[in-house]
């Protein structure tokens with residue numbers, strides 16, 4: 001994540017603007033700084049620490065030191081920059097705890113501390129930052145439970161606390177964040193259910209909760225969130241059936257529930273969501289026959305459809321040929337119960353690059369030549385556990401390629 005560092009930071013100060021580059025910096029000659037401001041700025045060059053003298057820049061309203069190599073602790077003197085509205089320290093190597101004194105910066109609207117090495121708990125004093133709209137603490141080493149002290153941050157629109165070691169239940173007070181559009185709590189150790197209060201987050205467009213130990217049935221309260229376009233619950237311990245009226249999520253684009261213990265049939269209404277593009281249901285215990293429902297409503301926007309390693313039975317629905325934009329298709333472990341598997345059902349899917357049809361339990365032999373000549377763009381093909389025929393060993397018909405990596409939505413932790 002911390003890849004290439006092309007860092008340019010800008011610190012707007014009332015009269016004194018400067019551009020801080022990694023190895024050089026320029027204070028435009030036309031602008032004059034107060035002596036103590038100049039001193040504080042000069043100190044930025046010295047070592048890797050965020051100088052505590054920055055606390056003297058009392059007129060600052062924006063401080064953005066993101067995407068640099070600052071290390072050491074966040075100086076508590078920042079509490080003295082009382083008019084600060086934006087503090088961005090993300091993408092550095094800051095150590096130690098989040099100073100509770102940041103809770104005194106009561107004008108803060110934006111606090112970015114993501115992608116550092118911060119430890120300890122989220123200080124309860126942050127709950128006093130009642131004007132906060134953006135809070136990102138992702139990709140640090142924060143621990144402990146989320147305290148209800150954050151309950152009054154009712155202006156939050158963007159909250160990201162992913163990739164930490166946070167634990168305990170998700171507080172029901174999250175339902176108070178009624179303006180929230182983006183919530184990323186992924187890759188922590190959260191347990192318990194998604195609280196029913198989430199149904200009040202009417203403006204939510206992204207909910208990333210993957211990689212936790214969340215449990216319980218599919219959180220039906222989420223069906224109220226009609227603006228949701230990313231829903232990721234991958235790799236948790238959810239169980240029970242998927243709700244038949246899942247199509248209430250009428251703007252859904254990413255539906256990720258891989259690696260849970262969902263059972264029962266796949267509600268065909270899912271495929272009537274017109275915006276649906278990425279679907280990953282792999283590694284659950286869904287069963288029954290595959291049914292894409294009303295063919296005329298079947299969303300042909302889908303480009304990534306992963307249904308593998310469930311307990312589905314029977315044949316592949318003919319309507320799959322309508323999904324002409326598919327790039328990736330995983331039907332592995334579909335138990336065709338020995339029925340005839342006619343590859344030709346897939347011939348329309350000309351854009352396929354990833355195809356996993358391993359373990360179809362079919363007696364039909366799969367004709368590799370036909371397959372390779374049809375799917376010109378194929379990168380990854382998995383035919384494990386089937387009968388495969390290769391009639392004529394041409395240069396094209398080399399050993400099957402690998403199949404991996406599901407598509408991730410653009411929610412880089414902490415940004």
Ligand SMILES: *[C@@H]1O[C@H](CO)[C@@H](O)[C@H](O)[C@H]1NC(C)=O
Pocket residue numbers: 036039052053054055056077
């Ligand atoms: C603020 O500036 C004064 C004088 O420039 C300096 O003595 C003092 O140490 C600074 N305060 C902090 C917290 O660095």
Ligand SMILES: *[C@@H]1O[C@H](CO)[C@@H](O)[C@H](O)[C@H]1NC(C)=O
Pocket residue numbers: 058059060082083
């Ligand atoms: C903070 O902003 C207010 C209103 O703009 C201004 O009156 C005050 O002097 C500022 N405080 C500092 C320390 O600059």
Ligand SMILES: *[C@@H]1O[C@H](CO)[C@@H](O)[C@H](O)[C@H]1NC(C)=O
Pocket residue numbers: 064066067086088089090091110112415
């Ligand atoms: C803060 O820094 C992050 C990481 O460099 C960047 O993505 C983000 O746009 C910055 N936000 C603001 C408000 O400057």
Ligand SMILES: *[C@@H]1O[C@H](CO)[C@@H](O)[C@H](O)[C@H]1NC(C)=O
Pocket residue numbers: 055076077078079080
């Ligand atoms: C804040 O400013 C006051 C007055 O200049 C100073 O006494 C205090 O030490 C500063 N706080 C921190 C944490 O530097």
Ligand SMILES: *[C@@H]1O[C@H](CO)[C@@H](O)[C@H](O)[C@H]1NC(C)=O
Pocket residue numbers: 082083106107
């Ligand atoms: C917050 O900003 C306002 C002006 O926008 C200013 O009057 C006020 O003093 C600031 N609050 C603090 C705690 O500095």
Ligand SMILES: *[C@@H]1O[C@H](CO)[C@@H](O)[C@H](O)[C@H]1NC(C)=O
Pocket residue numbers: 103124125126127128
């Ligand atoms: C929040 O602010 C109030 C009043 O300004 C103060 O009494 C309280 O200690 C602060 N809470 C925290 C957790 O810092």
Ligand SMILES: *[C@@H]1O[C@H](CO)[C@@H](O)[C@H](O)[C@H]1NC(C)=O
Pocket residue numbers: 127148149150151152
């Ligand atoms: C949140 O606000 C309510 C009402 O103002 C207040 O009673 C409560 O103590 C606040 N909670 C926290 C944790 O500050």
Ligand SMILES: *[C@@H]1O[C@H](CO)[C@@H](O)[C@H](O)[C@H]1NC(C)=O
Pocket residue numbers: 196199200220221222223224
């Ligand atoms: C959905 O929202 C309505 C009010 O807008 C509320 O009555 C209902 O309980 C909510 N449903 C869920 C499942 O949260």
Ligand SMILES: *[C@@H]1O[C@H](CO)[C@@H](O)[C@H](O)[C@H]1NC(C)=O
Pocket residue numbers: 263264265287288289
């Ligand atoms: C699907 O699984 C459920 C529970 O796991 C079971 O009750 C049901 O009979 C199964 N249905 C089919 C068609 O196998």
Ligand SMILES: *[C@@H]1O[C@H](CO)[C@@H](O)[C@H](O)[C@H]1NC(C)=O
Pocket residue numbers: 335336337338339361
């Ligand atoms: C494969 O299908 C046959 C029916 O032809 C069935 O008896 C068998 O149990 C199936 N194998 C698996 C592993 O489900």
Ligand SMILES: *[C@@H]1O[C@H](CO)[C@@H](O)[C@H](O)[C@H]1NC(C)=O
Pocket residue numbers: 332333358359382383384401402403404
């Ligand atoms: C191919 O599919 C089988 C069965 O689903 C799986 O075990 C194997 O890991 C897959 N191969 C690759 C390279 O992904």
Ligand SMILES: *[C@@H]1O[C@H](CO)[C@@H](O)[C@H](O)[C@H]1NC(C)=O
Pocket residue numbers: 409410
């Ligand atoms: C991801 O972000 C890149 C660059 O910001 C953009 O070009 C791309 O379309 C985005 N992909 C998705 C699926 O949103």
